[in-house]
Amino acid sequence: MTVGPRLLRFALLVCLLATTATAQVSEFRLERFQFNSGVRKGLASASGDLLDKGQLHLLLAFHYEHNPLLVYVDSSRLGAVVGPRFTTHLSAGYGITPWLQASVELPIILFQGGDTFPMLQRPDSFGISTPILHGRLGLLSQKKGGLALEDAPLDVAFGAAFVLPLATGATLSREFAAVPSLSAGRDFGKFRLGGEVAGWIRPSNVVLSSGAATIKDSVGHQLSTRLIASTTVLEKLHLEGSAHLGIPLEKGSTPVGFELLLGARYPVWLLEVFALGGPGFGQLPGTPAFRLMLGANLAPKRDVCLPGEKHVPTDCPDLDDDGDGIKNRVDVCALEPEDKDGWKDDDGCPDPDDDGDGVLDVADKCVRVKGVAEFKGCPPPPPPADSDKDGIIDAQDKCPNEPGPKERQGCPIRDADKDTVEDAVDACPNEAGPVERKGCPLKDRDADTVEDAVDNCPDEAGDPANQGCPKAKKQLVVITAEKLVIKDRVYFATAKSVILPKSFPLLDQVASVLKAHAEIALITVEGHTDDRGKRDYNVKLSGERAESVRQYLIKGGVAAERLKAIGYGPDRPADVNTTEAGRANNRRVEFVIETAEKVKIEAKEVQ
Secondary structure: OOOOHHHHHHHHHHHHHOOOOOEEEOOOOOOOOOOOOOOOOOOOOOOOOOOOOOOEEEEEEEEEEEEEEEEEEOOEEEEEEEEEEEEEEEEEEEEEEOOEEEEEEEEEEEEEOOOOOOOEEOOOOOEEOOOEEEEEEEEEOOOOEOOEEOOOOOEEEEEEEEEOOOOOOOOOOOOOEEEEEEEEEEEEOOEEEEEEEEEEEOOOEEOEEOOOOEOOOEEOOEEEEEEEEEEEEOOOEEEEEEEEEEEEOOOOOOOOEEEEEEEEEEEEOOEEEEEEEEEEEEOOOOOOOEEEEEEEEEOOOOOOOOOOOOOOHHHOOOOOOOOOOOOOOOOOOOOOOOOOOOOOOOOOOOOOOOOOOOOOOOOOOOOOOOOEHHHOOEOOOOOOOOOOOOOOOHHHOOOOOOOOOHHHOOOOOOOOOOOOOOOOOOOOOOOOOOHHHOOOOOOOOOOOOOOHHHOOOOOOOOEHHHOOEOOOOOOOEEEOOOEEEEOOOOOEOOOOOOEOHHHHHHHHHHHHHHHHOOOOOOEEEEEEOOOOOOHHHHHHHHHHHHHHHHHHHHHOOOOHHHEEEEEEEOOOOOOOOOOHHHHHHHOEEEEEEOOHHHHHHHHHHHO
């Protein structure tokens, strides 16, 4: 016969409980739910609201919880120490001042049952639970609130509760605890949103023990948070929803508990009946699988100044019934908005001609500015501005502060170097030069008629046919805008990256040209092959050959940061690969000039 894991855990529990004659459940307050002592804004959570001064609130509720205390071994549930639990709550609250209220709540355990465990002394099924004394101090208020800051954007209140250990019997209801809290909320018309955060300060306690062995984690200090949303529908039916989270703060404590509750309230004569309930999740003691509450409270005095309540303006001096931004206490016409577009004066009454220009508001296109009837109550339009007095109005003048001709949209001609090339298109705006050179002068410091930019010997007069160098120095390199064009090939050992000596003069000349032209910031040495052989091999070989050339130029005095090498293999042919001559042309090394603009474009493409 196979014994299942659940049966093994149950056997373990029996063994642990059997270590003493009788195991017991330690006494602590299992119940964590508290009714809001104000109730006006919500049953399940405070939201910064207080009772009015002199207002008395009484509440009677019947409360059912299902499985608020379970036994677990290795996170596996074995049964319920407390299964069904019926409680009644008696609560009374009183508004001492507009900013201070006090309340007391007394739960009474009517019945609690649970599973039977060997050698376990069960809690009592009936008893009076610990009373809770609670005070709440208003800090901010959306309306006038005495000590509280009035006309605030939301209600904020500080609370302090004390749980007194005056329970009767062993009903899991006796302990001492202090519960400070902070609550806040705001009305959005008939809808309210708020919540509170509270801390349970109480001694640590082992929930279930059997002398030699502890079956359950301890409980101690906890943090409790509640969020509530409520609204009134059908004039009198009040609905609310709330979320409750309990977080243990003791090391090694049971995991958190979470509840979702929905409720409804409805006034009947002098009472307000209510129902509240919802599911719970987690293993925190006091978090039931679900709870349900039914009851009634003495209907609190209705605040006629709440949104949607019927009243006359004099009953609610702090409201603005006509929505014109002027409170009822100073608004002579409290039910007539002063004006639809927000115009305000001292009396709050609508005026037929607010700006006093003789044009009634109904026909006045500028009701806040004095005007003339010719322009429908608006002032005459001023003439269009022309700041630079060039005959072109500023709205159409691209240079409103500088006079210029109409054909240039009001902008003057700018030519700082007086070379007839406008600065906007002049590549050298401060140096005179011909139009065909975009306004830049010809630079030839050795005066050999070869421009410095393409002169291989810029500081030595030479023959233009020999790239600006003396005839005795035959030039094998030609400088163009895109690359250094070589008139010979770079020769390598077969299938190797070793440069043959007959290419040294060519590469020495490339190094000399680069050293003479520091304006060439970066050269890419490209290696290329024909299409014979495997592509990967050719790419690798061409890259190694390009790097060999780069290293040669570095040894020749060219700064390493001005050179980079890359091999393309057969990917970029310069000729056909179907003839020997074409393949020979494809086996080459090229020296490409990387301009600043090209580098920027390549960097952007990489991103």
